[in-house]
Amino acid sequence: LCPKKFIAAQSLRRHMRIHTGDKRFVCHICNKSFTQSHHLRNHMLVHTGDKPFLCQVCNVAFSYKVNLNNHVYKVHGINLKFKSIHTVTEDILRREMGMVNETRMAIMQITPGIGDVPPPAAHETVHHSSDY
Structure with missing residues (x-):
């Protein structure tokens, strides 16, 4: 028995596809199937050659x-x-x-700007004195 618990019924239904083998998301190019739509979207990168x-x-x-x-x-x-x-x-x-x-x-x-911190302008300089 699977110990996972879910608050939302939809999450439980989606998870149950793992156990039932319900792979409803099918690649139209190679017919590989997936339990979740985002797995199919990721898989499509294999066919498109995209490297984002x-x-x-x-x-x-x-x-x-x-x-x-x-x-x-x-x-x-x-x-x-x-x-x-x-x-x-x-x-x-x-x-x-x-x-x-x-x-x-x-x-x-x-990474432009790393290590390039300009000195403060004269009017931005904070002066400390012992009066504080």
Whole structure:
């Protein structure tokens, strides 16, 4: 018996398709079938060649987000499960500050503005005194 519990009846019905084998969403190209519509939508990327998930570090594209996450972890050493890609590129930049200038410049092009914090304008400077 399956221990899963659901609040909404629709969620239970959708889940039951896993157990009954009801795969009502069928690919019109290869006839592969799926229990949920979003699984079919993801599958269609195989046929279209679309690769909407781009690595912000090295510009390699992937059809599936999970493949991008695996790539970023294995190649760049960052776990995207807990971070956004923007945090990842900042982490890489900080970690790799000793790298050759060409690579540093490539990362700076990918994430413009990292490390480029201009000094405050004269009228924005806060002056502290002992009077406070």
